Amino acid sequence: MTSTAHIRCGDDLRDLLPRAGHDGAYLPIVDPVCVGAVSDAELMAYLGLRARVIALHAGVDGQEARLRLGREYMALNALAQFDRVLLWFEHDLWDQACLIRVLSLLADRAPLAGKLFLMPADGRRPFAHLPAEELAALQPAPLGPLQLAAGAEAWAAFASPDPTALDRLTRRASPLPHLATAMRRHLQDLPWRADGLALTERRLLHAVADGAADDAAALHAMLAADPVFHVTDLIVREVAQRLATGPHRLMSRTTPWTLTERGAAVLAGQAKHRPAPRFQAGVMVGPEPVWWWDPRAAGVHAAALP
Template sequence: MMPDPRPGAAIVSLAQAAPRAGGARGPRRAAPDGDAPTLHVRCGSDIRDSLAMAGFQGDFLEVADPLIQGPVPATRSLDGYHDTRARFVSAAYGVPLAEARRRMAGEWAALLAADRYDRVVLWFEHDAYDQLILARVLDALHGRRGLEGRAALVLYDPARDGASVGVVRGLGELGPDALLRLWGQRRMVTRALTAQGVRVWDALRQPAPRALARMAAGLVPGLATMAPALRRWLQDLPWTTDGLALTERGLLRTLADEGGTASTGTLFRAYLTTDPQPTLGDAMMTHVVHGLCAGPEPAVIKDDPDAADRTATWTLTETGRRLLDGTADWAALGGLDRWMGGTHLVSPMPSWRWDPETAAPIATGMADRAGRGEAQP
């Protein structure tokens, strides 16, 4: 999905949301989930109103920690995890720290209490944003005997579901009738399936992306969309060719195609048409653009430093043009300092890069230290 990672409500009653969403469509019919108290879990609010319009009456829980960006610590302390992630969300998206912390803790507490429902349904799609959150949710459900036989998964796969509901970027583009068809295709969440979530979640938080790369190169049993999503996400490692992530290069190229200057909205809409698997919302895209504004030789500048990000305009610099020409390396220029899961990528020699020739991550000389477990924030 293309989410907004800023805080919102945790659990919402779909029955109460229906009037606000315009009520159920068509003739009155029994609620699809009316046979059992149901919790619908989604990594954003994009389908909440459509579910209400389709007649669903259960509760809706948004679990929306944007794991595709920022550090994802391997700490066993849930408080420590939320502290790290809340600091990132606050700094990256302009959310007050206390608010980000409260939302994360509230969402997760609600998920951990899900066994009070007779049925829990996970609604996810194929992109990396959804798939990484799905891995964490499945990890949380693993071994929960109270949920055995009661949890189900609706997983939109365009290769499989495109013919029946349409090929879309995300579930939020589907109407109530299409969501009802996907509801009819939900499948049981088994212990074998949650075990795959455990594998991905453990691999994501490691200092080296080796295990993730192995999964990306093959299949993740029961989760047909996981390996392609991991392959796309790993391409946001700095490339051996220019030190740019696939997303960063795409944004620079889009800026160039727009004449060198574009507003946030124009840049976002134009970029979405170029990404092979778009997964960023506008706030997350803006965070990437801010990264390109960093370092001693920025690739992009914000025309008015005091302008709000959503109304700002951005201009490609000469450095940005050199990067697109292949005559400069972003990491070597000193602009790189970001996290992907448990991997910290820092100029001038990031520990890992993406090699387009082998279509896989490769370790640099700094990877030995990272492999021994660099401390996470």
């Protein structure tokens, strides 16, 4: 009998896969890689960094977050015992960011040669929304050295404090079918030269301007507007808190949410937002950004030196 491991960036398929005939060990990586700071440091340092990010983002205990991350990432060390390893990652930024993190860790593992497979995502629907018979019919595509190298290269660029390598990567063909689009969406959450807003920030402000009075309504509107970055309730709350903080806040601190006068002016292109300090993967963002997204050039732009 063939032994199989399923790697997934969450628990949503844990019960669905057996019902669709995809038996085997379920190995989740519940690391929201597209949220907050990452680094290309060795794994133990990375886990410590991500545990702090997750504790702040999700309001959980940092030690518990560190222990769970450790268990999940260490499980990757035991993959050689399986005959097949199926990777279940969809087209969106959340999944693609986690995929390149995983591929970067598996790229040089000779015992996994010929065992790694990527499950085909259709670019529209989450796996969890597929009927059981359609999920059962999916055929895994082999992951060879070319795809593994592409994942490792993308991870190094994603984790870099200089986003230009990632920008270049999105402009060429990739052996990973959904990677370029997802990474371009990631770069669009750098501050835009036109108004200083990240794309997710702008979409939240648009939702509030259109009447979204709380996080649930804003989440619904933002998911409908963005097929590539499937934001979560925690992401919406974090972005809202960022935009509602400080003397130049763009939206109200409490519900029902409304735009401030400055928020309306920024959204209308009549004022420029000065971003609060944060990390966009490896890139530090602050009130005087070093890196911008230039919508006219559809690419990354470095701020002029003083």
